[in-house]
Every structure is written in structure tokens, then in C-alpha cells.
Amino acid sequence: MIVLPRARFSTALREDARKKIEQLGYADIVVGIPAYYSQFTIAHVIEQVAKGLERYFSDKKCLIFISDGGSTDDTREVAQEVDISKYNIEKIVTIYRGIPGKGSALRAVFEAAEFLRAEAVATFDSDLKSITPEWVKNIIQPIYQGYDYVCPFYKRYKYDGTITNTIAYNLTRALYGMRIRQPIGGDFGMSRKLIKDYLDKDVWETDVAKFGIDIWMTTTAIVDGYKICQARLGAKIHQEKDPGKDLSHMYREVVGTIFKLMEQYDHYWKKIKGSKDVPILGDFVGAEPEPFDIDQHGLIEYFKIGYNNFGGVWRSILEEKDFKVIEKLFMEEEPEKFIMPVETWVRIVYRYADYFHQTPRQKFKILDTMIPLYNARVASLVNELKDMNDDQAEEYFNWQAEMFENMKDYLLKIWD
Numbered sequence: 561m562i563v564l565p566r567a568r569f570s571t572a573l574r575e576d577a578r579k580k581i582e583q584l585g586y587a588d589i590v591v592g593i594p595a596y597y598s599q600f601t602i603a604h605v606i607e608q609v610a611k612g613l614e615r616y617f618s619d620k621k622c623l624i625f626i627s628d629g630g631s632t633d634d635t636r637e638v639a640q641e642v643d644i645s646k647y648n649i650e651k652i653v654t655i656y657r658g659i660p661g662k663g664s665a666l667r668a669v670f671e672a673a674e675f676l677r678a679e680a681v682a683t684f685d686s687d688l689k690s691i692t693p694e695w696v697k698n699i700i701q702p703i704y705q706g707y708d709y710v711c712p713f714y715k716r717y718k719y720d721g722t723i724t725n726t727i728a729y730n731l732t733r734a735l736y737g738m739r740i741r742q743p744i745g746g747d748f749g750m751s752r753k754l755i756k757d758y759l760d761k762d763v764w765e766t767d768v769a770k771f772g773i774d775i776w777m778t779t780t781a782i783v784d785g786y787k788i789c790q791a792r793l794g795a796k797i798h799q800e801k802d803p804g805k806d807l808s809h810m811y812r813e814v815v816g817t818i819f820k821l822m823e824q825y826d827h828y829w830k831k832i833k834g835s836k837d838v839p840i841l842g843d844f845v846g847a848e849p850e851p852f853d854i855d856q857h858g859l860i861e862y863f864k865i866g867y868n869n870f871g872g873v874w875r876s877i878l879e880e881k882d883f884k885v886i887e888k889l890f891m892e893e894e895p896e897k898f899i900m901p902v903e904t905w906v907r908i909v910y911r912y913a914d915y916f917h918q919t920p921r922q923k924f925k926i927l928d929t930m931i932p933l934y935n936a937r938v939a940s941l942v943n944e945l946k947d948m949n950d951d952q953a954e955e956y957f958n959w960q961a962e963m964f965e966n967m968k969d970y971l972l973k974i975w976d
Contacts, residue, residue: 570658570765572627572668577654584650587676588620589613589700591684592669594662595639596629598686601798603642605688606651610644612696620679625672626653626686627665635686661770661813663763670755680704681755685746690797690847698791698842699749705841708786710749711778712742713840714796717849718945718953721796722938723807723814725957727909728775731818734964735829736782739837741790744774744814754786767924771810772817779821783828789839795849811934812927819916819923830972835965849950856895859939864890866932873929877915882907889936900940902963908933909964910971917975 573581591609595602606624613622626639639653652672658664666683673681680703684691702710714721724744732743750758758777763769768776781788822829867874867890875883882904892898912930916923945953 571671572656572658572664572764573671574654574657577652577668577672580652581672581675584623584676586621587623587650587673587678589617589622589680589682590669590673590676590678591622591624591682591696592666592673593624593626593639593684593686594629594665594669595626595631595635595686596665597631597633597635599631599634599638601687601689602626602635602639605684605686605691606639606642606644608688608691608693609684609696610642610647610649612693613649614647615693616697617700621650623650623652623672623676623678625669626651627656627668628654629660629665630655659765659769661773663769663771663773663776666773667759667764667769670759673752673755674759677752678755679752681750681752682710683746683748683750685798687798688747688796690795691747692794692845694843694845695747695793698793698845699747702789702791702841703749703751706787707749707789708751708754709778709781709788711740711788711790711838712745712747712793712796713790714742714745714793715844715849715950716796717851718948718950719852719854719942720849722941723811723934725941725960726905726934726937727815728818729957730906730961730964731822731909731913732775732778732782733835733961734968735822735832736779736825737832737835738782738788739835739961740778740782740788743778745796746774747793747796748774748777749791750777751786754781757784757786767813767820768817771813775814775817776821779818779825783825789841792840792842792844794845795847797847797850808931811931812924815930816916816924816927819913819927822913823917826975830975833968854938854942856898856939856942859935859942860895860898863932863936863939866929866935870929870932874933877911877929879907879911882911886933886936895939896943898936898939899943900937902960903967905937905940906964906967907970908937910967910974913971914974
């Protein structure tokens with residue numbers, strides 16, 4: 561039987577997966593693919609991962625571990641049918657146990673990797689369309705060069721990754737002093753030492769086990785002093801989501817995790833001033849990012865409904881001058897003139913982080929009132945970035961992150 565470390569009293573591994581892992585005995589590299597309703601994309605991801613492992617790590621014993629959340633489509637059946645035997649690579653397809661969410665899926669991957677004493681672990685999202693064998697090389701190779709945590713560095717369409725571009729990148733950089741461009745990117749590499757550290761943390765029965773896992777992994781790696789780099793992966797083309805329709809649940813969990821980590825680690829980030837570059841390794845691989853439409857009208861409508869529902873809450877949380885900006889946006893009838901100043905957005909984020917911190921109970925209800933403001937910020941970005949190409953938009957996002965850094969004293973002033 562697999563013996564779990566003393567700090568853990570539960571497991572994300574089902575008995576069928578445990579037996580298969582025991583039969584394997586060991587693996588040098590474990591690649592985890594957390595899956596949920598991915599029947600149309602998962603075969604491609606498995607095939608590209610297998611090709612990458614065979615092409616660049618043929619001297620290693622490798623396992624591809626598909627950790628599914630109980631999909632009722634054909635995700636697991638499709639994954640089982642993908643024949644990678646010609647690559648001499650092992651594959652396990654299983655349903656994880658635990659709280660529904662990506663975190664529990666990754667916990668199962670990590671537990672398998674720990675038991676198999678894997679030297680390197682990688683994770684790739686199951687809806688990737690642009691993954692190539694070179695992604696596998698660029699994510700895993702740095703682990704063999706002494707890095708513990710490898711973050712993705714994508715080329716993304718200017719309106720993609722709105723949670724990253726409005727909050728996650730900005731706060732990771734401003735709070736913890738590390739310019740990690742995609743802290744919730746989804747495709748990561750990790751060392752054996754870091755995996756053990758993750759598993760020993762007491763978070764797996766919490767909300768982190770949902771969508772908050774990526775930012776938790778990144779923040780933990782920073783605060784615990786692990787050696788971090790970024791890997792060039794080219795464009796991330798996946799099943800993009802309209803920020804106004806599909807991301808509210810994810811926003812609540814990602815931003816909630818960020819704010820909770822701010823409370824846990826305020827002794828750390830209060831001391832950080834400025835930020836530093838994080839090494840970017842490897843050559844860009846894959847396709848150029850694909851443009852897609854964004855429903856600005858829906859974003860503005862969501863914001864205005866939010867104003868009617870939460871205007872009184874916003875007035876109590878925000879500075880008066882920022883609430884006046886929000887009032888003006890509510891009255892704005894021409895979408896092309898809908899602009900939220902960056903300084904206003906920075907203060908909104910910092911005020912909400914502090915309000916979350918000061919509220920003893922029902923913290924996540926606070927985030928519900930913040931989501932319409934996030935939609936307003938994204939609607940503003942549609943106008944601000946309208947005439948920019950992706951490279952120019954990237955310069956804008958870095959300037960915005962600098963604004964979060966430059967205004968960090970504002971956060972420090974209100975935090976206590």
C-alpha cells in the first residue's frame with residue numbers, strides 16, 4: 561500500500577490509481593493533465609505530451625497522469641483510447657477524490673509523483689489547442705537545470721487572460737516583488753522538493769482545491785524561497801471564455817485565494833519594495849495568438865446591474881473620488897467613451913483587499929460585489945487597447961503593473 565506522509569490524513573487517489581502506481585514502482589517524470597469535460601481536446605494534449613517526452617526525455621521513465629473531475633461526457637474514454645504505447649510511456653486515467661476542482665486534480669498528480677519519487681513534474685491544461693512537444697521540453701528542462709518552479713510565459717491575444725491582466729500579475733509583482741507574467745497560467749513545472757512541500761501544506765480541503773490552486777502554487781513557491789523561472793511557450797490557444805459571462809466563478813476563487821494569501825503572508829510582502837525580473841528560458845514555440853470577439857456591451861451591462869445592486873456597498877468601500885468615477889461610468893451612454901483610470905482601478909483592488917482582510921466572516925460575499933467592477937475594468941480595457949497590437953498591449957500591461965507597485969504605499973497605509 562502507498563503510505564502517505566504523517567501530515568496528511570486523506571488522499572485524492574482512488575484505489576484503482578493507487579494499484580497502478582504501485583505496479584509502476586517509480587517514474588523519473590510525471591506529467592499531470594487535470595481534466596473536466598475535455599472530450600474534444602484531451603486526445604491532442606496527451607499525444608503532444610507523449611511526443612515531447614519521447615523526443616526530449618527518451619532516457620527517462622515517464623508517466624502521463626490524467627486526473628479527471630468526474631466528467632459525464634467521454635473525456636475519460638477518449639483519454640483511455642489514445643494509444644501512446646509506441647512511445648514507451650505509461651498512462652493512467654482516473655477520477656480524483658476530494659473537493660471538486662483543479663486543486664484536487666493536481667493533488668492526485670502530486671501524490672502519484674511523490675510515491676513514484678519523480679525528479680520532475682509538469683502540468684498542462686486539458687483544453688490546450690496550441691500545445692506542441694516543445695512545450696514539454698521548455699517546461700521540464702529547467703527542473704533538470706536546478707529550478708524548482710517553472711511558470712509559463714505565453715504570447716496571448718490582448719483581450720485574453722483578463723483575470724491575470726487586471727489582478728493576478730499586478731499583485732504578484734507588486735506584493736511579492738517577482739515579475740511572473742502568468743502566475744495562474746495553468747501549465748507549470750515543479751521539482752520533487754517543491755511537490756513534497758505542496759503536499760505537506762494544510763490546504764487540500766479548502767477553497768484552494770478549486771480554481772485557487774495556480775496562484776497558491778506560485779505564491780507558495782515565492783514565499784518559501786524556491787528557485788523560479790519562466791518558460792517560453794508561444795501562444796496559449798484554448799477554449800477562451802468571455803470575461804462577462806464565464807469567469808465570475810473563477811474570479812471569485814482566484815481573487816479570494818490571492819486576498820487570503822495576502823493575509824497569511826503580510827509579514828512577507830510588507831517588506832518587499834519594487835520588483836525584479838524572473839529568468840525566461842527557451843525559444844518561443846507554437847502558433848501566434850488568435851484574436852476573438854469580446855462582448856463589451858455585456859460587460860458594461862453587468863457593471864450597471866451591479867451598480868444598482870451594490871452601489872451602497874461600493875460607496876462604503878471605495879474612496880469618494882473613485883466612487884464618483886464609478887457614478888460617471890454608470891451614467892455613460894456611449895460605450896466607446898467608457899474608460900476607468902488605472903489609478904482608480906489600483907485603489908479599488910487595494911481597498912477590496914483591505915476590506916476582505918478586515919471582514920471576519922462571509923468574506924467571499926465581498927468578492928461578489930467586486931465582480932461588476934472587474935467587468936467595468938475589462939470593458940475599459942477594450943477601449944484602451946483597441947488600436948494596439950499584442951506587443952503594444954503587453955507594454956501597457958507592464959506599465960499598469962508598475963502603477964500597482966508605485967501605489968503599494970497606499971495599500972500599506974490602509975492595511976493596518
